[in-house]
Amino acid sequence: MERSRLMFGLAFTILLTIVTTPSHCKYHSKTVPVDRLKEKVTQLHFYLFDILSGTKPSAVEIARPNVTTDKSATPFGSLYAFDDHLREGPETNSSIVGNAKGLYLSASQDPANFTIVMYADFGFTTGKFKGSSFGVFSRNPVAESPEREVAVVGGRGKFRLARGFARVKTHYFNATNGDAILEYKATIIHH
Ligand SMILES: *[C@@H]1O[C@H](CO)[C@@H](O)[C@H](O)[C@H]1NC(C)=O
Ligand SMILES: *[C@@H]1O[C@H](CO)[C@@H](O)[C@H](O)[C@H]1NC(C)=O
Ligand SMILES: *[C@@H]1O[C@H](CO)[C@@H](O)[C@H](O)[C@H]1NC(C)=O
Ligand SMILES: *[C@@H]1O[C@H](CO)[C@@H](O)[C@H](O)[C@H]1NC(C)=O
Numbered sequence: 001m002e003r004s005r006l007m008f009g010l011a012f013t014i015l016l017t018i019v020t021t022p023s024h025c026k027y028h029s030k031t032v033p034v035d036r037l038k039e040k041v042t043q044l045h046f047y048l049f050d051i052l053s054g055t056k057p058s059a060v061e062i063a064r065p066n067v068t069t070d071k072s073a074t075p076f077g078s079l080y081a082f083d084d085h086l087r088e089g090p091e092t093n094s095s096i097v098g099n100a101k102g103l104y105l106s107a108s109q110d111p112a113n114f115t116i117v118m119y120a121d122f123g124f125t126t127g128k129f130k131g132s133s134f135g136v137f138s139r140n141p142v143a144e145s146p147e148r149e150v151a152v153v154g155g156r157g158k159f160r161l162a163r164g165f166a167r168v169k170t171h172y173f174n175a176t177n178g179d180a181i182l183e184y185k186a187t188i189i190h191h
Contacts, residue, residue, distance in 0.1 A: 037191055038191070039189055039190070039191060040189070040190060040191070041164075041187065041188065041189050041190075042129075042187075042188050042190065043185070043186065043187055043188075044129075044166075044184070044185070044186040044188065045183075045184070045185050045186075046086045046087060046088060046097055046098070046184055047086065047087045047088070047089060047090045047094070047171060047181055047182065047183055047184070048084050048085075048086055048100055048181070048182045048184055049084055049085045049086075049087060049092075049180075049181055050082060050084050050178075050179065050180045050181075050182065051084070051179050052177055052178040052179055053174075053177035053178070053179050058082055058083055058084045058085065059080050059081070059082035059083075059084065059104075059178075060080065060081055060082075061078060061079070061080050062079050062080065062081050063077075063078070063079045064077060064078040064079070065077035065078075070111055071111070072111040072114070073175075073178060074106045074114065074178075075106060075111070076106055076107070076108060076109050076111070077105075077106060078105070078106040079103060079104075079105050079106075080103065080104050080105075081102075081103055082100065082101065082102060082103070082104065082120075083099060083100075083101045084099060084100045084101075085098075085099055086098040086099055086100060086122065086124070086184075090171045090172070090181050090183065095126075096125065096126075097124055097125065097126050097127065098122065098123050098124035098125050098126070098129075098133075099122075099123055099125070100120050100121070100122045100123070101120065101121050101123070102118065102119050102120030102121055102136075103118075103119045103120070104116040104117065104118045104119070104120070104140075105117045105119075107139065108143075112143065113141070113143050113144065114142045114143040115139055115140065115141045115142060115143065115144070116139070116140050116142060117138070117139050117140070118136050118137070118138055118139075118140055118150060119136075119137055120135070120136045120137075121133050121134070121135050121136075122134050122135075122136060122184075122186075123156075128158070129157070129158050129159070131157050132155065132156055132157030132158040132159045133155060133156045133157065133159060134152050134154070134155035134156075134159040134162045134164075134186070134188055134190075135152065135153050135154040135155060135162075136150050136151065136152055136153070136166065137151065137153045138150040138151040138153075140168060142170075146169060146170060147167055147168065147169045148167070148168045148169075149165050149166070149167055149168070150165065150166050150168055151164075151165055152164040152165055152166060152186060152188055155188070155190060158190065159188060159190045160190060160191050161190060161191050162188050162189065162190040163188075163189055163190075164186060164187045164188040164189050165186070165187060166184050166185060166186035166187070167184070167185045167186075168182055168183070168184055169182065169183040169185075170182055170183075171183045
């Protein structure tokens with residue numbers, strides 16, 4: 001008798017669980033295979049103007065460590081904020097296509113191997129990708145080779161769910177004032 005009551009109780013509990021558990025919760029959608037979303041690839045080519053000189057620099061130092069051992073212009077731990085123009089070509093009068101905003105950090109303990117880590121958003125203000133942007137979160141071993149690679153890790157607007165990479169080449173660099181013009185060739189996979 002006790003046993004059959006126990007069995008009935010158990011069966012009732014299971015039934016109640018089935019009835020009261022919703023088929024899907026409200027905080028997420030149905031999960032579907034990603035291959036239903038069509039992926040596209042876009043190549044981008046532009047020049048980034050990182051200007052430290054003058055009365056209206058596009059990159060400013062916001063912090064540096066109080067150490068005297070590293071005599072370089074950008075000692076390990078220096079942090080810069082930037083809002084750089086992106087232009088179609090390397091000439092200073094070339095059309096502006098967007099801007100890159102963010103931070104870069106001098107991240108090598110060895111001054112001979114100047115490396116930065118970039119935390120940046122590259123946005124476009126004209127053409128097909130106006131209002132869209134992609135994110136770069138990457139090391140950039142500036143001193144290692146004339147051409148470096150940085151990782152593209154996400155995006156907004158037309159670059160939603162972006163991933164990819166950009167090849168970065170120094171087109172112009174003034175070691176006295178730190179001004180630089182960098183050529184970017186990006187390959188971006190997005191939806
Ligand atoms: C930098 O460090 C030196 C030596 O430790 C100290 O005397 C000086 O006050 C520090 N300067 C700042 C701005 O913190
Ligand atoms: C930029 O300036 C040069 C020479 O000053 C001129 O030849 C060229 O057409 C200009 N380019 C643009 C896009 O205005
Ligand atoms: C640092 O830079 C020096 C000089 O350019 C080079 O010889 C050395 O291999 C570099 N070290 C590393 C760890 O990349
Ligand atoms: C580099 O910057 C210095 C200081 O601003 C300036 O005098 C010099 O003309 C610049 N060199 C080039 C090649 O632009």
